[in-house]
Amino acid sequence: MASRLPSTPPVLSGFHYVRPLGAGGFADVFLFEQNLPRRSVAVKVLLQSVVDAEVLRMFNAEADVMARLSSHPSILTVYSASISADGRPYLVMEYCPSGPAGRFRRTPFSTADALEVGVRIASALETAHRAGVLHRDIKPSNILHTAYGTAVLSDFGIASSLSHSSAAELFAMSVPWSAPEVIEERTTGTVSSEVWGFGATLYSLLAGRTPFEPANGDKVTTEQLRQRIRRAKYTPIVRADVPASLNSALAQMMSLDPRKRPQTMKDCAELLRAVQAEIGLTPTALEVAVDAWAFAGAPIDFDNTLLRQPIVAPVLAEDSRSRARARAKARAARPREAAAQPSDDGTTIARVKPSHLWLKLSAAAAVGVAAAVAIMAALRAL
Numbered sequence: 001m002a003s004r005l006p007s008t009p010p011v012l013s014g015f016h017y018v019r020p021l022g023a024g025g026f027a028d029v030f031l032f033e034q035n036l037p038r039r040s041v042a043v044k045v046l047l048q049s050v051v052d053a054e055v056l057r058m059f060n061a062e063a064d065v066m067a068r069l070s071s072h073p074s075i076l077t078v079y080s081a082s083i084s085a086d087g088r089p090y091l092v093m094e095y096c097p098s099g100p101a102g103r104f105r106r107t108p109f110s111t112a113d114a115l116e117v118g119v120r121i122a123s124a125l126e127t128a129h130r131a132g133v134l135h136r137d138i139k140p141s142n143i144l145h146t147a148y149g150t151a152v153l154s155d156f157g158i159a160s161s162l163s164h165s166s167a168a169e170l171f172a173m174s175v176p177w178s179a180p181e182v183i184e185e186r187t188t189g190t191v192s193s194e195v196w197g198f199g200a201t202l203y204s205l206l207a208g209r210t211p212f213e214p215a216n217g218d219k220v221t222t223e224q225l226r227q228r229i230r231r232a233k234y235t236p237i238v239r240a241d242v243p244a245s246l247n248s249a250l251a252q253m254m255s256l257d258p259r260k261r262p263q264t265m266k267d268c269a270e271l272l273r274a275v276q277a278e279i280g281l282t283p284t285a286l287e288v289a290v291d292a293w294a295f296a297g298a299p300i301d302f303d304n305t306l307l308r309q310p311i312v313a314p315v316l317a318e319d320s321r322s323r324a325r326a327r328a329k330a331r332a333a334r335p336r337e338a339a340a341q342p343s344d345d346g347t348t349i350a351r352v353k354p355s356h357l358w359l360k361l362s363a364a365a366a367v368g369v370a371a372a373v374a375i376m377a378a379l380r381a382l
């Protein structure tokens with residue numbers, strides 16, 4: 001959390017301000033009460049002082065990425081995004097009462113809890129990767145717990161495209177959880193560097209310290225920490241309830257050579273699920289979006305720097321009248337007697353609609369009655 005006072009909460013129509021929740025590098029997060037539907041929401045507001053084209057680009061990308069991904073059960077839900085009356089872009093999100101960030105140093109996670117969180121977050125990341133998105137900032141403070149106690153991945157503030165855009169030029173990192181190749185600025189992010197960040201995060205939750213801090217509690221400078229990460233010497237977590245297989249999985253995720261790490265987040269999840277099975281736990285379900293979803297929709301534009309707001313579409317009377325005319329014209333042009341439908345094997349089946357049948361019967365009856373009247377009149381005239 002940033003060591004500064006939170007900015008003034010924005011005045012938002014339809015929401016009541018409650019209290020500050022936290023502060024990051026670019027934004028403050030406040031608890032608000034939404035009026036309709038009534039619910040508590042977390043509102044992330046960009047700091048006025050940092051709003052420039054690059055920050056707007058990151059904000060737009062975060063809003064779009066989270067909206068695209070937040071139907072995943074382990075990704076924080078975003079409800080809406082807009083701009084406050086005083087010009088600050090904001091995101092309205094699901095409120096999460098807690099997260100591991102504050103407590104993992106005091107109370108490390110049990111192996112069972114860490115494995116469950118691990119499989120959930122690995123599923124979320126695998127889904128993001130399949131949608132072409134890299135998170136690029138995996139760390140304990142970006143995992144939150146929902147009101148129902150489940151872990152969700154948050155803060156896609158520096159996310160970028162897997163297929164690279166100008167966002168990929170940006171080097172951004174949280175050193176204790178960053179891969180050696182990111183620390184050395186050889187890459188801005190890859191699936192392999194995410195695997196490292198994920199392993200380092202899981203290690204932190206279990207060990208109560210980040211993986212390259214000295215185990216004896218000695219303090220190190222950021223530069224010393226960078227050097228230790230560059231050497232990537234894995235220190236096993238010595239705890240009775242942490243099996244060798246879990247240390248081995250974490251060591252693989254934090255291999256110096258990216259080619260020796262698990263190749264996907266799904267592979268990471270499977271390693272953790274195998275540990276769960278080994279120690280008698282029911283493996284946590286792997287929730288990964290199907291490909292049909294991952295490839296649906298336009299790709300996210302990571303370069304958009306516009307000040308965007310929701311638009312209320314005007315409904316023009318003239319427009320709706322001309323659309324009604326067009327609909328009537330289309331109806332008139334439709335064939336009267338038959339509606340054709342292709343069947344599965346390509347055969348076209350024509351059905352006569354019952355209403356048309358009724359019209360035909362009525363017409364036939366009318367013709368019959370008229371003929372009878374004419375015959376009667378002719379007979380009378382004789």
Ligand SMILES: Nc1ncnc2c1ncn2[C@@H]1O[C@H](COP(=O)(O)OP(=O)(O)OP(=O)(O)O)[C@@H](O)[C@H]1O
Nearest residue numbers: 021022023024025027029042093094095096141155
């Ligand atoms: N949905 C939420 N519900 C509750 N608290 C939240 C929520 N989102 C963020 N917070 C709190 O606000 C703090 C700031 O969040 P933010 O996403 O700006 O970034 P950060 O990861 O802490 O910082 P940075 O992005 O600079 O690394 C978080 O650490 C967390 O305590």
